[in-house]
Amino acid sequence: MTYVIDVPQVFDERSFDQFAAGFAGVEGDARVLVDAHAAEWASPAGLIGLLCAGQALLARTGVKSLLTAPAEREVAHYWARAGFFAHAADLFEIHGAVPRVRPNPERSVLLEVTPVTGADDVHAVVGRIQERSAAILTSELGLDPKATMGFGMALSEACQNIVEHAGTGGWVAVQTYSWRSLGRRVVVIAVADAGVGFRHTLEATQGKRFGDRWGDATALEAALIQGVSRFRDPGRGQGLAGIRRYLDRWHGKISIRSGTARIALVPSWEKDEPLRDGLPPFPGAQVQLVVPAVEREAP
Amino acid sequence: MITEIDLREVLARSVGAPLSDLVTRSTGAKVRSSIEAELSGRPAGAAVVLDFSSVRVLDCSCADEVVAKLVLGRGVAPGAGQWFVIRGLGEGQAEEIDHVLRRRRLVMVAEERDGQARLLGEVEPSAEAAWRVVGELGNAGAEEVATVLRLALVEARQALQAAADAGVVRQADDRFLPLTAA
Numbered sequence: 160m161t162y163v164i165d166v167p168q169v170f171d172e173r174s175f176d177q178f179a180a181g182f183a184g185v186e187g188d189a190r191v192l193v194d195a196h197a198a199e200w201a202s203p204a205g206l207i208g209l210l211c212a213g214q215a216l217l218a219r220t221g222v223k224s225l226l227t228a229p230a231e232r233e234v235a236h237y238w239a240r241a242g243f244f245a246h247a248a249d250l251f252e253i254h255g256a257v258p259r260v261r262p263n264p265e266r267s268v269l270l271e272v273t274p275v276t277g278a279d280d281v282h283a284v285v286g287r288i289q290e291r292s293a294a295i296l297t298s299e300l301g302l303d304p305k306a307t308m309g310f311g312m313a314l315s316e317a318c319q320n321i322v323e324h325a326g327t328g329g330w331v332a333v334q335t336y337s338w339r340s341l342g343r344r345v346v347v348i349a350v351a352d353a354g355v356g357f358r359h360t361l362e363a364t365q366g367k368r369f370g371d372r373w374g375d376a377t378a379l380e381a382a383l384i385q386g387v388s389r390f391r392d393p394g395r396g397q398g399l400a401g402i403r404r405y406l407d408r409w410h411g412k413i414s415i416r417s418g419t420a421r422i423a424l425v426p427s428w429e430k431d432e433p434l435r436d437g438l439p440p441f442p443g444a445q446v447q448l449v450v451p452a453v454e455r456e457a458p
Numbered sequence: 459m460i461t462e463i464d465l466r467e468v469l470a471r472s473v474g475a476p477l478s479d480l481v482t483r484s485t486g487a488k489v490r491s492s493i494e495a496e497l498s499g500r501p502a503g504a505a506v507v508l509d510f511s512s513v514r515v516l517d518c519s520c521a522d523e524v525v526a527k528l529v530l531g532r533g534v535a536p537g538a539g540q541w542f543v544i545r546g547l548g549e550g551q552a553e554e555i556d557h558v559l560r561r562r563r564l565v566m567v568a569e570e571r572d573g574q575a576r577l578l579g580e581v582e583p584s585a586e587a588a589w590r591v592v593g594e595l596g597n598a599g600a601e602e603v604a605t606v607l608r609l610a611l612v613e614a615r616q617a618l619q620a621a622a623d624a625g626v627v628r629q630a631d632d633r634f635l636p637l638t639a640a
Contacts, residue, residue, distance in 0.1 A: 278482040285479045285515055308550045311515035315481040319519060323483070394522040394562055401518035401554060 166195035170205035180439040191224040203332035203349035211353040213250030228255035242271025270333035301453035316398035317350040327354040351445040357417040375418035376436040417444040466512035479515040486523025502539025511546030522558040585620035
């Protein structure tokens with residue numbers, strides 16, 4: 160029997176829990192079909208979340224799960240241009256039409272879905288963003304050139320979470336699009352892995368301190384709010400602190416989902432819950448950074 | 459003697475590629491090892507200028523691994539006994555280094571692109587004030603610092619010693635000098 164996980168029509172951070180609930184329902188080594196045929200849009204977090212699911216299922220069952228590509232031609236093309244299918248093919252047996260696209264992405268895709276497994280990958284990702292996208296970030300989003308430099312820093316630190324803590328590879332993708340509640344364009348960095356997650360990473364050094372309260376939510380609080388790391392060296396744990404400073408300065412948002420919890424630092428332009436626990440379990444960690452375009456004064 | 463180290467050159471040498479982004483902790487460790495190896499044959503007590511002019515992106519992890527650990531290892535690491543000054547930082551880079559130094563309660567002198575010097579990191583206010591007087595006068599002893607800052611002589615001595623211990627001025631007998639003074 161094949162177990163079906165439905166991909167939400169609009170697959171982004173907000174609908175991620177719906178997908179995670181489907182994923183959590185997979186029992187044993189059942190054959191799984193990830194059904195994206197009705198998908199109409201996916202954010203970078205959605206696309207790399209799909210890859211994480213594929214990676215985790217492949218590790219669990221040893222066989223590729225099935226994936227139906229979006230039926231809508233334009234949606235499938237966008238996923239292809241975002242670099243999704245190139246990596247999905249390693250993890251899924253894909254059904255449906257997979258478009259062949261030119262390697263050059265459109266301007267909204269600042270960084271296609273890119274695997275991150277080591278420091279070399281982080282260098283490559285930061286280099287490509289600085290070379291290809293700095294002009295877009297400043298001209299189209301109106302970001303201060305100083306913000307563009309900081310963007311590379313934040314991107315690097317987010318990717319290093321995978322290299323340093325996941326225990327497995329992950330993916331990063333960067334896109335710009337309009338953020339409905341803000342009414343402006345934003346640039347979104349999504350970084351995710353199907354690794355061990357924050358709770359497991361921090362448990363050896365932080366678990367005792369929190370006692371019975373220890374769990375995914377407290378692990379996320381410890382990492383993002385208190386800046387703790389699994390290392391005893393006081394110089395460690397600076398990555399998320401650096402990202403926070405950057406986002407504070409440019410009125411951005413960070414959210415991290417790991418295991419059964421999600422934490423967010425929510426700017427005034429956004430409505431979101433700062434901390435949620437008891438969510439459907441999902442492997443690894445999913446990080447999203449959102450930097451809004453500068454508000455332009457009316458002429 | 460002043461040794462100038464171009465971080466971009468060290469980066470390229472350390473990773474074997476012409477990169478200009480100082481990112482990731484593992485890259486930082488390689489860069490620091492290269493710098494320590496370069497300094498291991500140099501005499502103690504010399505100033506070392508770390509030139510970041512050609513570095514594009516600097517992340518916190520790499521800044522900690524290169525800058526903070528070089529300062530931290532000033533007394534014990536290979537190439538120990540050097541005084542470090544930093545030069546050519548962009549504004550964002552200076553902020554990152556300021557934060558990583560504060561996290562370890564360290565301080566260092568940064569030369570701005572306009573030639574002005576400032577301190578990055580954390581140091582006692584009296585030591586910072588003494589450092590400023592030394593910089594303005596070119597060199598100073600406790601008497602001058604006491605006069606300029608309106609401190610008791612013993613307090614001026616303590617402030618200068620704290621600045622020297624923090625590695626932002628160097629001592630020559632009873633005088634204190636900026637790190638890059640000839």
